[in-house]
Amino acid sequence: MDWDKLRIFHAVASAGSLTHAGDTLHLSQSAVSRQIRALEESLSTTLFHRHARGLILTEQGELLFDAAQAMNKRLEAASARIRDSEEEVFGNLRVTTTIGFGSIWLAPRLSKLYDKYPDLSIDLMLEERVLDLPMREADVAIRMKEPSQADLVRKRLMDIRMQLFATPAYLEKTGTPKNVRDLPNHRLICQAAAATQVSAGAILVRELLSYEVGRTLTVNNYFGVLQGVLANLGIGVLPDYLSQDFPQLVRVLPNIESNEVPVFLAFPEELRGSKRIEAFRDFVVEEVVAYRKSRQASA
Template structure:
């Protein structure tokens, strides 16, 4: 099968348009169309349904697109390994983690990594969905549970716990919180029961809601929970890795917290020798050690 035609097919399938694919490939629309027709003739099948709004893959086209998508990801991985220099760290590194961890813990620390490796390009993908590392949806992941896939290298970075926090201004004007039952007199700010979150966080939220707080604000990620808590809206259910950088937050009912949530760094086995991955891994490990030291000092 002609690799050049497959490359053009993949671009058209991704763009859903001959014109847009041609722009990305620096080819005319007619040249792209000829290549697609030639590929369809060689396979003796129709790959696209054509209509006024663009192109839609046929069932046979979907099968071929899945194959070219997999090929592209493996080619990207091979190219990344080839580009890794023995002496330097450069090129793009795709990192994925949760919205809260990426926004509040990782991103503020990346300046130190860039100072060390100015030619490194980080593509930070923040979402609650777990991306498929072996299929090259990302190079490195930081996850709030141990990855289950066997072909990943994984390292536990730290354990976190989720507790109750409120701003000093809120606590100054709100009824005192001395027992768990006092939560009923307050507004609780937490992720909703249907939000994507770790089981430990969901269990704590359900325990709080069972006491029927006076008011409730649910937000689908911890970044929002933090912002609402900082804005004096109530008692927030927040992971402890966040609170170090926000000294105006006060721990409420320290004995009430979730079980430990492990934080893992993971990447595909095929990137074991990657200089970029190694640089990122070492940077994160150093920052975790520094984070633990600051937490111990604050507790002393």
């Protein structure tokens, strides 16, 4: 198969338009169209359905795009490794983690990493879905469970628990609950038990909702739960790691918490020698050590 035609096909499939792909590739629309027709002829199939609003992949086109996408990600990884200098850290690093951990704990600390490595660019992908590292959907992940793939380098960073927090203003207005029997007088802010989240958090939410609760506000990530708590809307089910950065919050019902949730950093074995990965890993480990010391000092 002609690699140049495959590259053009990948650009067209990604853009959904001959014109946009041509702009990206610095080719005319007619030149791009000729290459796509030639590829279709060589494969004896139709790769795109054409309509007024653009192009849609056929079933055969989807198969070819999946293969081209995987190949492109492998090439990007190889290119990044080649560019990695033995002395310098630069280039783009794609980091995936959960919305809560990424927005509450990781993102506010990234300035220290940028101060040390100003030529490093971070693509921070926050979502609850577990991205496939071996398939190069991301370079490095911080996950709330141990990765299952065998071809990943992994490091356990810390353990967290889900606990209950509220603001002093909210507690002054509504009173501080002394036990779960006081929950009917309060609004519980949490993720829905069926929402995508760590299992320990879902179990705790189900346990709390088994009691009579006055009102609820459900949000599909911990960052949203935190904003509700900071707005004095109620008592939130939140990860304990936020207590360091939000010391104004008060822990409520301290005898209630989830089981431990392990936090792992992981990346593909093939990126073991990457200076960008090494720099990010060392930065996260240093921040975790500082976080642990701060918690111990305040305990």
